[in-house]
Amino acid sequence: MDIKKSNSGIIYSCYHNQNRDGEHFVPEHTLSFQIDGKLTLNDGTKEYSSTKGSFRLIRRNQLIKFIKQPPEKGDFKSISIYLDQKMLKDFSLENNIVATSVKKSASVLNIKNNTLLDIYINSLIAYTDTDYLNNGAIVKTKINEGILLLLQSNAEFKDILFDFSEPHKINLEAFMNQNYHFNVKLDRFAYLTGRSLATFKRDFEKTFNITPRKWLQKKRLQQAHYLISKEGKKSSDIYLDLGFEDLTHFSHAFKKEFGCSPKKIIPNFYL
Structure with missing residues (x-):
C-alpha cells in the first residue's frame, strides 16, 4: 500500500516495493529530501539522480520526467516542501530580501547537507507521524524555516527564490x-x-x-x-x-x- 500525507505545502511520500515513472510540470520551487530509495529526474537535456540523504532544490516552471525506485526490500520515501510564489513574496516583504540579478542555473540544484538542515528534516519526518502538519500555522512556520536555512546554505539561492518574473518570449x-x-x-x-x-x-x-x-x-x-x-x-x-x-x-x-x-x-x- 502506498502512503502520501499532504497539506497545502509539505508532502510525505512512501511507495512500497515498486518502481514508478511519469512526468509533470513543476509550477513552484520545491525543496525535496530523499529519505530512502532513489529518485531520477530528467528535464529533457540532463539527468539528475538523488539517493538516500540527498537534499535538492527543483526550480519552478520546469517540465520534469521522474523515476522513483525503492531500495531492495524497502520503501521509496521522500519529503517535498513547496515554496509557492505568494509565500515567497510575503517572505521577501517581511525580511526585506530581494533578488539582485537574474540567476541562470540548472533545473535541479543539489544542496550540501549541514547540521541545521539535518535537524530540520528530522523534525519534518517526526511531524509525519502526528497531526501537526495538518496545522496551517505550523506548516507555514516550517516552510519559512526551510527558506531561511536554504538561504544560509547558499546565498546565491536568493536570486532564484525571489525572482518573480514570468517566462519571457523565447525561441x-x-x-x-x-x-x-x-x-x-x-x-x-x-x-x-x-x-x-x-x-x-x-x-x-x-x-x-x-x-x-x-x-x-x-x-x-x-x-x-x-x-x-x-x-x-x-x-x-x-x-x-x-x-x-x-x-x-x-x-x-x-x-x-x-x-x-x-x-x-x-x-x-x-x-
Whole structure:
C-alpha cells in the first residue's frame, strides 16, 4: 500500500516495493529530501539522480520526467516542501530580501547537507507521524524555516527564490525540439515559451508550417521509428517517454503514420 500525507505545502511520500515513472510540470520551487530509495529526474537535456540523504532544490516552471525506485526490500520515501510564489513574496516583504540579478542555473540544484538542515528534516519526518502538519500555522512556520536555512546554505539561492518574473518570449523552434516528448497541454507549452495560447499557435504555424498537435504527433512518431529501427527498442519501453498516454494509442498512430505496426519494423541497427 502506498502512503502520501499532504497539506497545502509539505508532502510525505512512501511507495512500497515498486518502481514508478511519469512526468509533470513543476509550477513552484520545491525543496525535496530523499529519505530512502532513489529518485531520477530528467528535464529533457540532463539527468539528475538523488539517493538516500540527498537534499535538492527543483526550480519552478520546469517540465520534469521522474523515476522513483525503492531500495531492495524497502520503501521509496521522500519529503517535498513547496515554496509557492505568494509565500515567497510575503517572505521577501517581511525580511526585506530581494533578488539582485537574474540567476541562470540548472533545473535541479543539489544542496550540501549541514547540521541545521539535518535537524530540520528530522523534525519534518517526526511531524509525519502526528497531526501537526495538518496545522496551517505550523506548516507555514516550517516552510519559512526551510527558506531561511536554504538561504544560509547558499546565498546565491536568493536570486532564484525571489525572482518573480514570468517566462519571457523565447525561441519557439529550439524549445519545442527539446521538449516535444513531454505530454503536456498546449497552453503549458505556450506559457513556458512566454506566449498566450493564441500567439503560440500563430507563431508555431509560421515556424513549422503545421499545427502544433500534428507536429507533436509526427515528431514523436519519427523518434519512435528511429528508436525501434535503429536502436532495437520495444514500443512498451518508449511510448511513455515520447509523450503517448497509452500503448494502444501509440500503436494505432504509428501504423497510420508508417503503414505498419511497430512490431513489423525490423531493427537494422546492426547492419
